[in-house]
Amino acid sequence: MLYREAGQYKTGYTADMAVFPIAQDRAGIAIILAAVVLLPIVANDFMLQAVMIPFLVFALAAIGLNLLTGYTGLLSLGTGGFMGVGAYACYKLTTFFPEVNIVIWILVSGLFAAGVGVIFGLPSLRIKGFYLMVATLASQFFLQWCFNRVQWLYNYNASGAIEVPERYLFGWALTGARATPTVRYYVVLTIVVALTWIASNLVHGRIGRSWMAVRDMDIAAELMGIRLLPTKLLAFAVSSFYCGVAGALMVFLWYATGAEYNVFDINQSFYILSMIIIGGLGSVLGAFFGAALIYILPIALGFAVPALLAPFGLHIGADTLEHVRLIIIGALIIFFLIVEPHGLARLWQIGKHKLRMWPFPY
Amino acid sequence: MTNERERRQSNDIILAVEDVTLSFGGVRAITGVSFDIRKGEIRAIIGPNGAGKTSMLNVINGFYFPEEGRITFRGQTRQRMRPHVAASQGIARTFQNVALFKGMTTLDNIMVGRTLKMHKGLFWQIWRHGPALAEEVEHRKVAEEIIDFLEIQHIRKTPVGRLPYGLQKRVELGRALAMEPDLLLLDEPMAGMNLEEKEDMSRFIVDVNNQYGTTIALIEHDIGVVMDLSDRIVVLEYGRKIADGKPEVVKSDQRVIDAYLGVAH
Numbered sequence A: 001m002l003y004r005e006a007g008q009y010k011t012g013y014t015a016d017m018a019v020f021p022i023a024q025d026r027a028g029i030a031i032i033l034a035a036v037v038l039l040p041i042v043a044n045d046f047m048l049q050a051v052m053i054p055f056l057v058f059a060l061a062a063i064g065l066n067l068l069t070g071y072t073g074l075l076s077l078g079t080g081g082f083m084g085v086g087a088y089a090c091y092k093l094t095t096f097f098p099e100v101n102i103v104i105w106i107l108v109s110g111l112f113a114a115g116v117g118v119i120f121g122l123p124s125l126r127i128k129g130f131y132l133m134v135a136t137l138a139s140q141f142f143l144q145w146c147f148n149r150v151q152w153l154y155n156y157n158a159s160g161a162i163e164v165p166e167r168y169l170f171g172w173a174l175t176g177a178r179a180t181p182t183v184r185y186y187v188v189l190t191i192v193v194a195l196t197w198i199a200s201n202l203v204h205g206r207i208g209r210s211w212m213a214v215r216d217m218d219i220a221a222e223l224m225g226i227r228l229l230p231t232k233l234l235a236f237a238v239s240s241f242y243c244g245v246a247g248a249l250m251v252f253l254w255y256a257t258g259a260e261y262n263v264f265d266i267n268q269s270f271y272i273l274s275m276i277i278i279g280g281l282g283s284v285l286g287a288f289f290g291a292a293l294i295y296i297l298p299i300a301l302g303f304a305v306p307a308l309l310a311p312f313g314l315h316i317g318a319d320t321l322e323h324v325r326l327i328i329i330g331a332l333i334i335f336f337l338i339v340e341p342h343g344l345a346r347l348w349q350i351g352k353h354k355l356r357m358w359p360f361p362y
Numbered sequence B: 001m002t003n004e005r006e007r008r009q010s011n012d013i014i015l016a017v018e019d020v021t022l023s024f025g026g027v028r029a030i031t032g033v034s035f036d037i038r039k040g041e042i043r044a045i046i047g048p049n050g051a052g053k054t055s056m057l058n059v060i061n062g063f064y065f066p067e068e069g070r071i072t073f074r075g076q077t078r079q080r081m082r083p084h085v086a087a088s089q090g091i092a093r094t095f096q097n098v099a100l101f102k103g104m105t106t107l108d109n110i111m112v113g114r115t116l117k118m119h120k121g122l123f124w125q126i127w128r129h130g131p132a133l134a135e136e137v138e139h140r141k142v143a144e145e146i147i148d149f150l151e152i153q154h155i156r157k158t159p160v161g162r163l164p165y166g167l168q169k170r171v172e173l174g175r176a177l178a179m180e181p182d183l184l185l186l187d188e189p190m191a192g193m194n195l196e197e198k199e200d201m202s203r204f205i206v207d208v209n210n211q212y213g214t215t216i217a218l219i220e221h222d223i224g225v226v227m228d229l230s231d232r233i234v235v236l237e238y239g240r241k242i243a244d245g246k247p248e249v250v251k252s253d254q255r256v257i258d259a260y261l262g263v264a265h
């Protein structure tokens, strides 16, 4: 009886079109925001560094891929590559122009990724589905090769890797060995919340509808006056922007000291793809569910399973645990692909709907 | 009702099709067909299965390029055109096999029909609040009018993939109406419907024609409906035009009776 829209009369279309039309949803969002903002008070460094920062970074990349694959229906295996473009662009920019604030470069590097995304998105006018996936796979391998072989990209470092220099924000160390997880967490959180809000705005307006129209029935979309190529390229651009920013955040604010080219390999692409499949194709919220399940669940299992087995005198090795993790994730992907292609986000919606009707079944 | 329509109709020709020929590989779908559509009329295109009716609509709105012939729409003559250009010039259509955006709600499908009339770009969409939202509200009002007109308020927020076929056809009409077209092409809007649904759909078509003055090209197999609704009829058979004129004239044409009306359905 608590979760109802009863009594909340919508005063106009503006209210009805709000992203969260129900007051309890808005309250929920406010509580979550307050919780994540206050989190560093109670959380230790491990919680921030190893759980929350990566979770937010992955969620951002998953939103990016979801805009392209879930909303526009263009299957991509180039996510890792586009993330890498963001990371390497950010590295080049901040070493060329160290005086400009790193946060600005992180966002600008997203634009470089967007540009690269548009170029690799060009074939999408002619090819669809499986063939487009192969084309994005080719872009993934090409970019990966560049990160490895084009020494200019990592400033000819002997290590062959990005070495993150020390950068500051309002006097606090933000990157490099001296940056604390708390400072990095707040910057990542701010960027991810802002970009999530923007993604949600886009998908709820004309542009989002055009993307979904192209996904669901491209010939009819064309007939409504939607031009396919610009619409698909915009999806590639915005998606790659998100992935690029996520890549830059990953190297500069999560790893914080450096990263090798193989961080952005094909496995990263599959990893993000599995997040949106489990979280929910075509849902911004689903990206967070997916990132939580794929990234945080295994960590939680790593603590919970040995703790549960310990009283029985059983021990489980780290590699066994890793296998268990892979089995669980594989099973989940198969389950969602077959049973609920709209993922956890859909289950969440159904749950909310049930709650709205509760205690009446209909 | 017919009188009312005749009063509003002019002799202005909104669309003229001249000597259009179209083939797929070796198969001729349309051979040298010419006809015209007057502003404000309901023009039926009939003919047996495979006669080339759908292909003709596809030529008119730019899905297919005819090998020969010309299309003149509102005074502009062309041989080929892209579908989105046809859309921007005021041609909308529905499909023989419903072509809705299945994952989107009824409301969103209709809102997509407003795309060409919405102009706030990426910059404004990013913030949503402000000009983009004002535009959204303005077009939402139009969408709601269409929803009221078609009596589909109860399915406003339902993903169309879950709707029964008859309602899907109705939503598809709504989506086309949202474009406020000058010429509306309807490809078998009543196929697979029961009597009641057909009556509703007929009423909507007549009302659209009367209230908004929209010119309509209608493909339909139900001869009763066609005779009732249309001002003039083109009859195609094996890709050729075999008759053209007012319903009474076409009805008594011997070639039409042989080719079409005679065969049982």
Ligand SMILES: Nc1ncnc2c1ncn2[C@@H]1O[C@H](COP(=O)(O)OP(=O)(O)OP(=O)(O)O)[C@@H](O)[C@H]1O
Binding pocket: B024, B027, B028, B029, B047, B048, B049, B050, B051, B052, B053, B054, B055, B056, B096
């Ligand atoms: N894309 C295509 N490729 C090849 N042949 C086609 C294609 N579209 C239509 N045809 C052929 O062109 C001819 C006309 O088809 P069309 O769909 O226009 O007929 P129709 O009058 O709409 O028939 P129906 O009443 O069954 O809808 C048919 O012989 C059909 O097989």
Ligand SMILES: [Mg+2]
Binding pocket: B053, B054, B055, B096, B187
């Ligand atoms: Mg047909």
